[in-house]
Amino acid sequence: MRLRNALPVAHADVLLRPLAERDAVAYAEGTTDDAVRRFAHLPLPEYTAETVRTLVRTDVRAGLENGTLAVLTIADAVDDIFLGSLVLFDITAHTAEVGFWLSPNARGLGVATKALTAAVVLGDRLGLHTLTARTDPANTASRRTLVAAGFETVGAPHESTAPSGAHVRTQHYRLRLN
Numbered sequence: 067m068r069l070r071n072a073l074p075v076a077h078a079d080v081l082l083r084p085l086a087e088r089d090a091v092a093y094a095e096g097t098t099d100d101a102v103r104r105f106a107h108l109p110l111p112e113y114t115a116e117t118v119r120t121l122v123r124t125d126v127r128a129g130l131e132n133g134t135l136a137v138l139t140i141a142d143a144v145d146d147i148f149l150g151s152l153v154l155f156d157i158t159a160h161t162a163e164v165g166f167w168l169s170p171n172a173r174g175l176g177v178a179t180k181a182l183t184a185a186v187v188l189g190d191r192l193g194l195h196t197l198t199a200r201t202d203p204a205n206t207a208s209r210r211t212l213v214a215a216g217f218e219t220v221g222a223p224h225e226s227t228a229p230s231g232a233h234v235r236t237q238h239y240r241l242r243l244n
């Protein structure tokens with residue numbers, strides 16, 4: 067199935083849908099959180115609401131059209147409130163890497179695990195064979211979330227290049243799809 071047609075995806079009370087201009091303020095604010103700055107390694111060093119709106123009209127739209135990048139909002143399925151961000155990047159015919167972060171007030175509620183489970187549904191719809199992820203070995207919340215969603219570790223931590231371009235030591239994860 068084509069990426070655009072495979073969205074949105076819901077799991078329990080969480081929805082994954084494309085990042086939209088109405089998310090701009092909450093997204094920009096979320097990126098200022100210390101844990102997001104430390105662990106998420108986002109492509110840009112800083113995000114303003116205007117930057118996010120521009121991204122929605124450019125990279126986000128292009129990625130959905132060409133099927134290689136899904137910049138998604140994790141939203142409350144009932145009222146569509148922005149809870150965080152989940153990105154599938156480097157999407158090929160077989161695999162994609164997943165990255166995610168939550169706004170601080172959405173943490174500790176199981177939202178990340180549900181969002182990753184929705185990402186697995188999306189991966190299935192796209193006909194992927196695997197999803198991969200990388201995280202700082204010190205990022206306990208991320209590691210537990212990945213394992214809760216069914217990811218398994220691959221090898222030992224080693225240096226890799228993050229979406230920001232930074233060289234970071236990461237534990238790699240993989241989840242096999244049907």
Ligand SMILES: CC(C)(COP(=O)(O)OP(=O)(O)OC[C@H]1O[C@@H](n2cnc3c(N)ncnc32)[C@H](O)[C@@H]1OP(=O)(O)O)[C@@H](O)C(=O)NCCC(=O)NCCS
Pocket residue numbers: 101102105106165166167168169172173174175176177178179180200201202205206207208210211214
């Ligand atoms: C990683 C992140 C998305 C997890 O979200 P969350 O709401 O805390 O996740 P959940 O509530 O689903 O909790 C997942 C697990 O982590 C545990 N956990 C959450 N915060 C924790 C913390 N600070 N320290 C240790 N464990 C933690 C929870 O107890 C739960 O474990 P369990 O299922 O074994 O009980 C969130 O902390 C975040 O946005 N962090 C900053 C960005 C980031 O690190 N992104 C991942 C980059 S790879």
